[in-house]
Amino acid sequence: MKRNCSLDEISDGKLYGIDDLVEANCNGCKGAAACCHRMGKSIILDPFDIYRLNVNLNLTFEKLLADKIELNVVDGIILPNLKMTGLYESCAFLNKEGKCSIHVNRPGICRIFPLGRFYENHGFKYFLQINECNHNSKTMKKVSKWIDTPDYKRNEQFIIDWHYFLNDIEEIIKNIQDENQIKNINMFLLNTFYIKEYDTVADFYTQFNERLAGIRKVIG
Numbered sequence: 644m645k646r647n648c649s650l651d652e653i654s655d656g657k658l659y660g661i662d663d664l665v666e667a668n669c670n671g672c673k674g675a676a677a678c679c680h681r682m683g684k685s686i687i688l689d690p691f692d693i694y695r696l697n698v699n700l701n702l703t704f705e706k707l708l709a710d711k712i713e714l715n716v717v718d719g720i721i722l723p724n725l726k727m728t729g730l731y732e733s734c735a736f737l738n739k740e741g742k743c744s745i746h747v748n749r750p751g752i753c754r755i756f757p758l759g760r761f762y763e764n765h766g767f768k769y770f771l772q773i774n775e776c777n778h779n780s781k782t783m784k785k786v787s788k789w790i791d792t793p794d795y796k797r798n799e800q801f802i803i804d805w806h807y808f809l810n811d812i813e814e815i816i817k818n819i820q821d822e823n824q825i826k827n828i829n830m831f832l833l834n835t836f837y838i839k840e841y842d843t844v845a846d847f848y849t850q851f852n853e854r855l856a857g858i859r860k861v862i863g
């Protein structure tokens with residue numbers, strides 16, 4: 644999800660690379676899991692998030708849609724996000740002890756929080772969000788250690804490819820007037836990247852790249 648605001652309003656004004664130190668270490672969360680409540684529709688899930696839940700929790704996209712995730716339109720594109728439920732608008736994966744029940748397999752946005760991604764020149768850097776949590780005594784940690792993402796280089800390339808692919812789709816959709824055509828494009832994307840199950844014993848990135856290349860052949 645893109646934000647129309649200046650980096651200075653929401654961050655400490657710096658950009659961080661994977662090997663940089665950043666004051667993002669929550670030390671076991673002293674912020675009452677604020678980032679797992681009232682997040683609205685902002686925790687958008689990418690295809691790898693769904694694959695990870697599928698492999699490790701045996702939860703298919705359809706099963707997740709029952710009560711854990713929901714679909715929303717983001718910049719013209721239908722995408723899944725984590726569902727916030729109940730009086731306190733809690734993430735459906737938050738347990739009674741206020742801990743993430745899927746910590747090891749949590750989605751990418753949860754892994755990097757309170758960092759966000761700033762995209763430019765077909766790549767991205769991280770920035771530190773300063774208005775999202777009232778826990779003010781975070782400590783320094785290397786970005787790579789904080790986001791704890793195996794096979795980082797391939798994951799980074801996937802994040803870049805997915806982001807710029809969605810940008811291209813957004814531009815295409817903007818120029819289409821026919822609502823049915825927009826709906827058909829959205830259903831095709833959802834089916835291709837989320838609903839059609841991935842082989843859970845095979846490498847995710849290879850499967851994603853094949854699906855993406857198939858669509859790129861058509862849209863350029």
Ligand code: SF4
Binds near residue numbers: 672
């Ligand atoms: S950002 Fe705040 S609420 Fe979220 S895990 Fe860190 S300390 Fe907890």
Ligand code: SF4
Binds near residue numbers: 680
């Ligand atoms: S998946 Fe886990 S870390 Fe992410 S919002 Fe839900 S409970 Fe919090």
